[in-house]
Amino acid sequence: MKACTTSLESTVKAAMEMLGTTSSQLQGGGGDYVWATTSALPRGGLLPRRDRSAWGYKAYMVSLSGRHEGPTVSMLAFCHFDTSGWNPMHPAFQILNTHPGGSTPVCHFMSYGNLAFVKKAGTA
Template structure:
């Protein structure tokens, strides 16, 4: 697993480095995925200018963590019945033209950007240097933000067949090593009008492969995506229209076998089904990226 980057003795160097002097991530993307356009969501996460433009000291986690397998919202007292993630779950029978659903498509406020590759290469380490990183990046080492940083590193150092990517290049390397170079992205566009509203499915395409990679954005001063492999899934590219006629493109992933999921998983309560009975589908969360082989 690629170790999580922390910035130590090289931090002063980063202040004077500019992304313009480094190989652009777009160039690497085009060399690895020549037939896959880079989504705007990813373009917006690429750093430009000096470190003063990066906003590395800003940590703005959402009220609810988008990592949907957490039982409830992190760091809050929200009850399951009030959890907005209730409105990201669907069944495959919902995935047809004309279906109307109340959905949660709020755009995330986590604006942390990818590190440039050359900066990532300067110093890579794990939790042993976390204290130094916190002191450099935050003014209050005992703050809630510092706790979020520790939680992120704990998550990055746990699990198998996964990686935490702090650069777009690292994310592409992990993904293509498992899915090949003919892949497509599934990303849900954010909607800032209201948190939950009614949408009607206007178009959809099913991807043939049952393999996928999902990268979830974690809380850190710069972008950290925890990427992991999934099997026994079906993915859909879906277009939806809200009551005002605004079109939104979203990704949907369906888990075919849920027999090993906890019976207390929020999805079973929302869909009124039991583990292992029918596939459970969910929107690709707004801060996540799903990668699937490009087979329609």
């Protein structure tokens, strides 16, 4: 299911329709998730997309601490375990010295300003 939304409210509504309405903090790897990006759309539109961990993706909540007991922040990271359909020229393959379909997962943090709604593991 895909939905093109133009406001935060409609993005949240679309995510609730895809994942349900129970709210909880993600602990460890998740199941279904919906992420939204503004990079390819004009006028600030959001494009939610639904993925499943069975498709080769997992979502993780990662805590990062500053030096010398600085502040701790929690960030969402995604790991892609099946990259067989990716463009061989993707920069991740050059950085990780691997290739599409290789055994090395490609993981990244969510970019600032992008959204992700994650369904609690075990309920997906």
